[in-house]
Amino acid sequence: MKRGKRVDCPALPPGWKKEEVIRKSGLSAGKSDVYYFSPSGKKFRSKPQLARYLGNTVDLSSFDFRTGKMMPSKLQKNKQRLRNDSLSQNKGKPDLNTTLPIRQTASIFKQPVTKVTNHPNNKVKSDPQRVIEQPRQLFWEKRLQGLSASDVSEQIIKSMELPKGLQGVGPGNNDDTLLSAVASALHTSSAPITGQLSAAVEKNPAVWLNTSQPLCKAFIVTDEDIR
Numbered sequence: 001m002k003r004g005k006r007v008d009c010p011a012l013p014p015g016w017k018k019e020e021v022i023r024k025s026g027l028s029a030g031k032s033d034v035y036y037f038s039p040s041g042k043k044f045r046s047k048p049q050l051a052r053y054l055g056n057t058v059d060l061s062s063f064d065f066r067t068g069k070m071m072p073s074k075l076q077k078n079k080q081r082l083r084n085d086s087l088s089q090n091k092g093k094p095d096l097n098t099t100l101p102i103r104q105t106a107s108i109f110k111q112p113v114t115k116v117t118n119h120p121n122n123k124v125k126s127d128p129q130r131v132i133e134q135p136r137q138l139f140w141e142k143r144l145q146g147l148s149a150s151d152v153s154e155q156i157i158k159s160m161e162l163p164k165g166l167q168g169v170g171p172g173n174n175d176d177t178l179l180s181a182v183a184s185a186l187h188t189s190s191a192p193i194t195g196q197l198s199a200a201v202e203k204n205p206a207v208w209l210n211t212s213q214p215l216c217k218a219f220i221v222t223d224e225d226i227r
Helices: 047-054 072-091 140-144 175-188
Strands: 017-022 032-037
Touching: 140 175
Parallel strands: none
Antiparallel strands: 017 032
């Protein structure tokens, strides 16, 4: 490295010198390193070192280490950043994490802290872990109309005949749609398939329809049906 000339640095207290050293070899040849020297000759290689040494005697928030000058634009950016930080701290953010923290002790084992509450007898009115049943669309079975199964030769498989006791309800219902609805209920629900138990569903299915059951009247499977 080629030693540079030490010059006074007006931005620092009297007696401080700035030196710029040009690199002569290596991949970074031509680049320079900046150093500062205190009045006692102590060498500083970075701005953090300089700030720790000077402490509160000099405000280095707008000091540019490479040029050795105070930059007003950098001071303005620092003020704006501090203003934004204070606004975000005043606004605050809710802590939604209910996990108990880990006790910060000198131990190799994780020791959870003890949760203390002023109202130990309080009960949760609504359990957040309870699975809320999703709403179901009325007459969604009508979307199955016109759909049919095919074999490997792309020939449409003939639909099976439903028992006479299995009768559909609702607008525009037919045997093919009812068969698809019953098959879907058997595969997607573990509850027993009973059909629509309410007699009022025939008068106004849009109001009295039980969406957990297929669009068919209440029925009973007999031994004869099984045979």
